[in-house]
Amino acid sequence: MFIRQVLVAGSFILAFAAAGAFLQQSQAKVLPYQSEASTIETLHPDVSRLDIFPEPRGEKVLKTVSQSPAARPASQSLLIQQLIEENEWKNDLILGFLPTSVRAQMPRIVQSWLRCYLACFLLYTITSGLWAYYIYACFGRQLFKSGHMPAWSDMYEQLKVANVSMPLYAVLPAVTEWVMEQGWTRAYTRIDSIGVGKYWMYFALYMTSVEFFVYWMHRGLHEVKQGYRWFHFIHHKYNKENSLSPFAGLAFHPLDGILQAVPYCWTLFYIPMHSLTFELLLFMTGIWTTNIHDCLHGRVEPIMGAGYHTIHHTTYQHNYGHYFIFMDKLFGTLQVPI
Ligand SMILES: [Zn+2]
Ligand SMILES: [Zn+2]
Known part of the structure; x- marks a missing residue:
């Protein structure tokens, strides 16, 4: 059994490596604006690209590109510039309430962290709060047997754990955005630069990799004793139906939460992924975990519901998967609810 699991896991890793190598070749041909930039530079070596494609933030563009540690190909510089602008746009969207003078003092990574923290806080509080109100206060009597609803004290504790960990969760997307801005990942910004067909192909590969590594990360946190004892047990304090609630969705030790989300980030190093889709997926897990902790099971296989x-x-050794039941089925840990 163990050997079979190692072989299947090894095949997945080899498949990801092979797909990454193949995609590296194909992506090199499709980086955005590569052809325009190189043509212009060949025909008019004395004219700067910025003279031809003036940007609204021209000064910032010049500053950022000239600060690059080494001369980059024009296509990569432009991609990095687009990633930076995308991150600034997201910061403007969420941090617009801050005075300009305050934001000017904050490095972009700090602004990104603050934006991610506020977005995570709002998403968690609104979705889990509204969902808890709906299923307990509005329809509690119809949905739950007597004594099967969580106590206020359980929900309050879950809220507390989640809110203590949240500032640290926000470090992960902020650092990932910084890493993307360095040009170290395979992230891209424009779907039309690769085509819709390839977008969905990369998306499927990306999600397969995420499913695989989230499964093993979660299983590792159970099977490696220190992982469970130091980090994951906090989330498993809620081990009965009547102690779980939507608020448990983000109630983890901060490192536990980060470890279970980090496959979303490291997959960017070997599978090309649309930058905004990556970020939306990462934040969508916040909504997903709210949903799977409400103990209300609807049959939606192959999606792994509550x-x-x-x-x-309750068993601690089944159903480690993320969105789908496939990995548990493949690695022999699936237990189907009655
Ligand atoms: Zn667990
Ligand atoms: Zn859980």
């Missing part, structure tokens, strides 16, 4: 996750919280 019924599966309730079993995970």
